[in-house]
Amino acid sequence: MDKILQQRAPIMEAMEALRNQRVVPFDVPGHKRGKGNPELTEFFGAKTMSIDVNSMKPLDFLGHPVSVIKEAEEIAADAFGAAHAFLMVSGTSASVIAMIMAACKKGDKILMPRNVHKSVLSALILSGALPVYIDPGLDINLGVSMGMSIADIARAIDENPDAAAIFLNNPTYYGICSNLPEIVKMARAKGIAVLVDEAHGTHFSFGRGLPISAMAAGADMSAVSMHKSGGSLTQSSFLLLGAAPNPHHVRQIINLTQTTSASYLLMVSLDISRKNLALNGVEIFDKVGQMANYARDEINNIGGYYAFGKEIINGDAIFDFDHTKLSVNTLKTGLAGREVYDILRDEYDIQIEFGDIGNFLAYVSVGDRMKDIERLCSSLSEIYRRYGNDKKADIDYEYIHPVVAALPQEAFYAEKEAVRLENSAGRISSELVMCYPPGIPIIAPGEMMTQAAVDYIRYAKEVGCSLTGTQDEDVEMLYVLK
C-alpha cells in the first residue's frame, strides 16, 4: 500500500473544485443543489444536497470511468492489494451478483456453502449457474454454521472437476473463516475461480491480527461491504479483482444492471472511507478489537451467555475467527437470541444487529463509545437476572440437505402452480424460502421440497422467525413446478 497515494481522495477533490467553480446547473437532478426541494434540504442539510449531482465532465462517469473515478478505483485497488477495484453503488448484493455472473455462464457449476447471502441465490437465477452445495456443518454447541472443511471441499472438487467457481464467506456473519489460502491453492490447481463474499470482512485488509483477506490469499474476486466495518454510507461497496479476471469483462457485467445515475454521495463516501482505513486502519481496528474483547470478557462474566472468541478455532472448518465480531450464544440463559434482541430493543433502547435461535450479534465499530459498551453489558446482565431460566432450548439444528433438481433459473421461470406447504414435499420449488434472521435459505428455486424442509419451516414460524421469499406473504402456499 502506497501511503502517499492513499492520502488522496480524487472524487472528493473534484467535487470541492466543482463547488468553487459555481457552475450553473441546467442538468439533473432537478432539485438543483437542493433549492428546488426546501423541505428535503432542511432535513438533510444544504451541504449534503449541494453534492448530490449527476455525472459530468469534471466528475467522470461510473459506467465508463476515465478520470477521477478511474483514479479512485486505482487507489482503492492499491489499498486492498487488488489488481482492480470497482466502486459499487447498489450494495454488496450487486458486487456478489457481478462476481457470479462474471465467473459463471448458464449451466456452469458453482461450489458453495449453504449459509450464503440471499444475493447469491439471485445471482443463480440471473446467471443460470448450477449450485453444488457443500455442508458447512453446524457447531452443535453454538448452533452456528461453521466454515467449510478442507476434506469436504476436496471431495466436492473431485466430484465436480468441471466447476467454474467456488464461492465462500470470509468471514460468516458470526465471524468464522474457512482456510482460504488452502482453498485458493486447491481451486487454482483445477482452474476454478475463487469468489469471496467479504461483506463482513472489509477490515481484514487494514487491521492487525485479523484473518487473512481474500486478496491477500490470492482469491479471484471479492465483494467488500465498505459500509459495514469500513464506515462509508449504506449501499456503497467495492468489488475487488485479483490478477486473473478480465476487468473489462467484469465492467460489462456490472453495467448490465447498475444505474447510470450513480450517487456521488455514495462514491465520495467510498473515497473518503477508503482513505481513512488506509491511513488509520491499524489504530481503528485495534480499538474495535479491544472493545469487542472487553465486552466478550464482561459478558462471559455475567453467566449464562457465551460470547465466543478465538478459542473456537479448530484448524479446519473454523480456521480463523474475527475477534471484532461480538457474537453471543444464549442457549444457557434459557432465552433465544431473538428474545434477547427484542428485550434489548423494547426495554433497554439498544438496537443490535440480529438475533437468531441461539445467538445474537452486537455490531461493534469505530463509532462506539466505551460507555455504550457498558450499557450493553449491564443490560445483558439485567436481562439474565430478570428473564434467565433453566428452560432447555428445544432446538433442532438439523442441516436441511438441499436436493438440487433443476437449474434455479429454469425453476424460477418454469410453468408452476401453488400448493399448500404441507403438500409440497416431493415437488420442485420455484421459490426461495428464507428464514430471517439469519437470512440463510431453507429451500431455493430448483430444489426438491422434503418433509424435513416443511417441518423446519413450520418450526421457524413457531419460534417467531420471519420467513420471506415466497409470493404468499404468510408462506402457507408454495409455487412448485408443474
Added chain:
Amino acid sequence: MELWFSEKHTEFVKMSIKIDKHLHGETSDFQRIDIFESYEFGRFLTLDGVMMMTEKDEFAYHEMLVHVPMAVNSAIRKVLIIGAGDGGIVREAARYATIEKMDMVEIDPQVVDACKRFLPKTASALDDARLSIYYQDGLKFIRKAKNEYDLIIVDSTDPFGPGEGLFTKEFYGNCYNALTDDGIMVNQLGSPYYKNDAAAMKRAYGKLAGVFPIHAAFQAHIPTYPSGHWLFGFGSKKLSHLDVNPNWDNLGLATKYYNTQLHRGAFALPTYVNNLLNEEVAP
C-alpha cells in the same frame, strides 16, 4: 472589564454569574472541567460548561440526597456513592458515625483532584478513612455488586454526557440488585420546569418507578440550577419514604436545609409535577 460565566438553560434562557477569577481549567478524557471564583456564589464547578455546584447553594443538594434516606433508615451501614467527584455527598454522609463503609465510584479522577485543590469546603471529607474511591464507570462497577449496599446515592451529571448511562433502566436494575432487602436508592432527576428537562426527568423517573416497588420524587430549591426547582428520585424495596425515624433529631446534626418537617414536605409536589410524573411513561 467584566467577566461573566453564562449557561444556557434553554435555547432562549440564559443564566449569568459575574466572575472574579477563573481558577482552573482542564480537559480530561471525559469532559472539560472549570472552577471559577464568583462574587455572589463563591467558588463554583462546571463540567462541559454546565453548572455542577456552587459554594453558596450546594448545601441544599447534598443535604437532601444524604439526609432524606438516612432519616428513613438509621441502620444504613454501607453506602455506595456514584459520581459525586466534588465530595459534597461524602461530606454529608461522613457525619454519620453509624456508616461503616463508603464506596465512591467516579469516572473522572481529574474532577476529584481539581475539587480537592480548589473546593476544600466541599471536598473536606474525601480523605475519610471509611471511604474507598474507585475510578471507573458507575454502570460497570454496580453490575458486579449483589445484595451489598444499604444505600446507593447517585450524584450524576445530566442525562446527556458522561452520566447518561446512569439514567437507564439497566442501571436502575443493577442498583436494585446491588441493594440489601432494606435498601434505598436516591438520585438527582433534574428539573420539571423547562420542556426538555421535564421530558428527560419524566423518562428517568419512569424507569426508576419500573424497577423499585416503592418510588417517589422529592424536591429542593437550588438557585443556580435551571429554573431553581430540582427533583430527586427515591426508590426502595420495602421502606417508605415518608417513614421518618423519630430519633433523627437526637443525632444532633446541624443542617442548613434539611429537617424532618421538611422531609415530609419535600415529597409534596406541585400539581403540575404530580401530573407530569403520573402520566403514562414510555418504558
